[in-house]
Amino acid sequence: MREQSVNDRRRAGHPEQRGRTEASRPQPQPKKKKPRRFYDYSLLFTIIFLTVFGLVMIYSSSSYNAQVLGQGPAYYMKRQGYIALAGFAAMLVISKMDYHFFAKFTVPAIVVSYICMFLVNFTSLGIKVNGQKRWLGTRSVRFQPTELVKVTVILVLAVVITRLGKKIDEWRSWGMLIVLIAPLALMVMANNLSSGLIIVGIGFVMMFIACKKKWIFILSMALGAAVFIFAPMIAMGLEKAGILESYQLSRILVWKNPEAYPRDGGYQVLQGLYAIGSGGLLGKGLGQSIQKLSFLPEPQNDMIFAIICEELGLFGAISVILIFLFMIYRFMLIAGNAPDLFGALLVVGVMAHIAIQVILNIAVVTNVIPNTGITLPFISYGGTSVLFLMVEMGMALSVSNQIKLER
Numbered sequence: 001m002r003e004q005s006v007n008d009r010r011r012a013g014h015p016e017q018r019g020r021t022e023a024s025r026p027q028p029q030p031k032k033k034k035p036r037r038f039y040d041y042s043l044l045f046t047i048i049f050l051t052v053f054g055l056v057m058i059y060s061s062s063s064y065n066a067q068v069l070g071q072g073p074a075y076y077m078k079r080q081g082y083i084a085l086a087g088f089a090a091m092l093v094i095s096k097m098d099y100h101f102f103a104k105f106t107v108p109a110i111v112v113s114y115i116c117m118f119l120v121n122f123t124s125l126g127i128k129v130n131g132q133k134r135w136l137g138t139r140s141v142r143f144q145p146t147e148l149v150k151v152t153v154i155l156v157l158a159v160v161i162t163r164l165g166k167k168i169d170e171w172r173s174w175g176m177l178i179v180l181i182a183p184l185a186l187m188v189m190a191n192n193l194s195s196g197l198i199i200v201g202i203g204f205v206m207m208f209i210a211c212k213k214k215w216i217f218i219l220s221m222a223l224g225a226a227v228f229i230f231a232p233m234i235a236m237g238l239e240k241a242g243i244l245e246s247y248q249l250s251r252i253l254v255w256k257n258p259e260a261y262p263r264d265g266g267y268q269v270l271q272g273l274y275a276i277g278s279g280g281l282l283g284k285g286l287g288q289s290i291q292k293l294s295f296l297p298e299p300q301n302d303m304i305f306a307i308i309c310e311e312l313g314l315f316g317a318i319s320v321i322l323i324f325l326f327m328i329y330r331f332m333l334i335a336g337n338a339p340d341l342f343g344a345l346l347v348v349g350v351m352a353h354i355a356i357q358v359i360l361n362i363a364v365v366t367n368v369i370p371n372t373g374i375t376l377p378f379i380s381y382g383g384t385s386v387l388f389l390m391v392e393m394g395m396a397l398s399v400s401n402q403i404k405l406e407r
Contacts, residue, residue, distance in 0.1 A: 038337075038403040039095075040396075043330040047091075047378070047393050050323060051084050051386070054379035060287045061307040062300035062381065076300055076381050083383040087390030094394025095401060099343055102395060106159045109152040110180070116145035117187040132373075133191050146188050146195040147388040153181060153199050154206075154349030154392070161210045162342040168210050177203075193248060194372030198356050205352035206345055231370070232256055255370035265371070268303065271296040272365050275306040276317075283313030300381040302373055305365045320379075324358050334400045343399040350392045 055077050063073035072078075120126035120136055127135040127142055135142040157177070164173050181203060189196030208217045227234060235252045238244035250265050258266035258273075275291040278284070289310045292299045299307050309317045331351035338344035354377055361376040363369045375382050377389055 036405040038400055038405050040330055040334060040400040043327065043334070043393070043397065043400070046323060046327050046330065047390075048088075050327075050378035051088070053320075054386075055081055055084070056286075057304055057308060057379055058300050058381050060311065061289065061292050061304055064293050065298070065300075068294070080381055080383065080386065084386050084390070087387040090387075091390040091394035091397070094391060095397035097398055099346060099395060099398040099402065102155060102346075102398075103159050103342070106156055109148075110156055110184070113145065113149045113152045113184060114187075116148060117184060120145055121187055121190055143384040143387075144192075144195075144382075146192050146199075147384045149184060149188055150195070150199060150202065150353055151388055151391060153184070153202055154346065154353065154395075156180065157203060157206045158342055158345035158349060161206065161345055162340075168207075169212050177207075192373075194360060194374040197372070198353065198360070198374070201356040202349055202352045205356075206349050209348050210345065228369075251370045251372075255367060258367065268297055269367050269371060272303050272306040273367060275303075275310040276366065279310040279313040279317075281313050282315055283309070283311045286311050302361065302371075302375060302380065303365055304380045305362055305376055308379075321358075321362070324354070324377075328355055331396060334396060334403070337403050338399050339402050339404075343402065347396050347399050350396045353392065354389075 058080055059074055059077040062076040066075040067073055069075075116136060120133060125136060126133045127137065129135060134144050134146065136145055137143055160177060160180070161168050167173050181199075185196055185199045185203075188199055204217065204220070208214070211217075231252055235244055235249050239246060239249040250261075254261050254265035254269060258269040260266065262270060271291055275289065275296060278290070284290075289299075289307050291310060292307055296303055296306065305317070305320075308320060312319075328351055331347050331354070335344045335347040335351065338347060357374060357377050360369065360372060360374045361380070364371050364374060375385050378386065
């Protein structure tokens, strides 16, 4: 009986022996789960909406002028659409890259920017359109180097500020940045004051975020307000000194009193204001603008916001502004959760560019500031502008894609 019970236990497996055997076996390790990464689809859908809305408004505002020039009614929309599609594809590729990779292009970007601006300003390669020398290329295929400069300034400042760290508050660091960026900004301002102001504004916002010294920025804003108030007198003095061009002075004089120049510089301003005023609350309806019928010069460009107001009314204008505000909110959200300072500064630079350009364009159309010839991002006609805007959006989405989500 004893022998039988021992054999039975062996067949059944003794509890102690079975426990020791199971303990000696290697236990399966739990699989490490990859961290979930964030991708800002809200920003992506906002970009798509603004781009598509821009194509619709370009068609609405330019179809008449295109036919007058012997082209099809969708001529401007198609050209913008092809470039926007290529830019969108580039944006998606860039958004899936590690944004730290962009830092490797800092030196080439600033060298190319200086070369392009030198060619525009000081050689015959610069193309003059409507009296302004801002383009490189040919009459049919050309681009504005100033759009490249905006991206370059964002990238260079993000890299330099990150590497300087706490030294960014030292005057020596400020001097180095001025020597690096100021000549480029001045070359841009020579033929494109509005883009020069945007570049300065981008640097101002990025430095304000990075520096602990705030008093100098407050002083600069106070000085800017004083210049704004006394702009006509200051402009006259600068024009006599040869610093300001005559056409730039005329824009300031027109801004103060557009009715005094109804056939010159004031004509475009007045027609834009007529378009805004005639839109009412809900507008005349999409495609029903009167001012686009050769009254408002090139309505698909800088003054497209006036056509939006005329066709979609106050409701449409406020809706566009709210969409841009939502985009800025998404930028703030990405910057606040960025993995490091470099990523946060990249997004802050892009946010500053969009915000400043939207404010300047709407302020020009409503005659709050002098006419500076600035486009409305994603909506105005301009291939170079939309292409480099897509590159910037790709950079911002790339930062968002590196944000790790907590489980």
